[in-house]
Amino acid sequence: MRALRTLRTTLVATGVAAALGASATGAFAATTAQQAPAAHASPQSKAERAALKTVRLADKVSVAKVYKTGKHRYEADVWGRGTKFGTLITEGRPSYGQNNGLHVTLHPNGQVTSWVEQAKPKPQPRPAVKPVLVASATLADGVSQAKVYRITADHYVADISAHGVWLDTLVANGRAAHGQNNGLHLVLQPDGQLSSWVG
Structure with missing residues (x-):
């Protein structure tokens, strides 16, 4: 029974990692097997989703819609400009994701934190010198x-x-x-x- 459960967990984690891998278009990339898009959530967890809050993220454009889906279990859908980038799921440990330099963490208590990578400054062009x-x-x-x-x-x-x-x-x-x-x-x-x- 335990071996079967381990195999099932491995398959789910593999599916999640494949579904959330970074793409060339900058899709929301998860960094742990704890995250899964809503499409991979079980019907039971969908039915139990209770909306808690919407959190504006560090890029001032994106938001995380946080749901409680069970005891000590939370999900956060990350949206930006009307597009859903992905879902973070946490159950006892933090869950991470990033999209185009925006990093988001869903904590085990349902709190969401985020930060934006600092872009490297563009070199200033030297003014042309007229001989x-x-x-x-x-x-x-x-x-x-x-x-x-x-x-x-x-x-x-x-x-x-x-x-x-x-x-x-x-x-x-x-x-x-x-x-x-x-x-x-x-x-x-x-x-x-x-x-x-x-x-």
């Missing part, structure tokens, strides 16, 4: 031109061109940038100073 033209110069070969732009402190960019054709861009961000073209040598310092020579 400011700080210098234009003819370079040591007498033909090439440089336009130096300030991005931030210790961050400068120099566009090098000749006869209207872009040749190179030097970026000095905290350290010097070097370049050369047909014997023309360039150094852009992180303070925006540009030097050139032919060699």
Whole structure:
């Protein structure tokens, strides 16, 4: 008789776990075999359900409708925006569930507590920095031109061109940038100073 009862308990617990597993759509996920959806409750327990209270949950949207279904036995239907997410059942020990970061506990005395996971703050986008033209110069070969732009402190960019054709861009961000073209040598310092020579 005892072995049969153990097997029946195992089958019920397995069915409950399968019925309440978390889904991709964020259905109410139970974390103990004590919870069962109302569909799995026996007809006798349905008939004995006595409504006790409705508790607003921590997300300020969902509610738990608590029922007494027997001596030391309670059930709580969890609802949000007109949709039932699931049912927690307790008989002598707490029952837990969660849905999209909302955690709900039904205690053995019929009390309901809940809390919401804190979302990680989204990283604030850095404001775009507009380059400011700080210098234009003819370079040591007498033909090439440089336009130096300030991005931030210790961050400068120099566009090098000749006869209207872009040749190179030097970026000095905290350290010097070097370049050369047909014997023309360039150094852009992180303070925006540009030097050139032919060699």
